[in-house]
Amino acid sequence: MVNFAAPSDHDKVKTLVERELETFIYLAHLSHMYRPNYMMPTKNKILTERESECLYWASMGKTYAEVGMILGITERTVKYHINVSATKLNACNVRQALTAAIKNNEI
Structure with a gap:
């Protein structure tokens, strides 16, 4: 030691x-x-870094509250970022948004 x-x-x-x-x-x-894809620099990203972070942690099975604790933001803000992400990815729900984000290398 x-x-x-x-x-x-x-x-x-x-x-x-x-x-x-x-x-x-x-x-x-x-x-x-x-490192996670959301940390990789790229020119054609649809999502902001924060939206990608929220989706990444959601894809890892974290709840909105847990994602908020990890990122130092409120649960409501996590929900907001995930909902905006879903809209940008033309997804109807979080599961579909996660699938689209993974497919598009957003997370």
């Missing part, structure tokens, strides 16, 4: 980072490659 409070541990941390640098770089690469 590394204790960052002790000055003598600086060398241990430096050695650890040097030894595991390739692993750190690989993990950073993986986290970039496998």
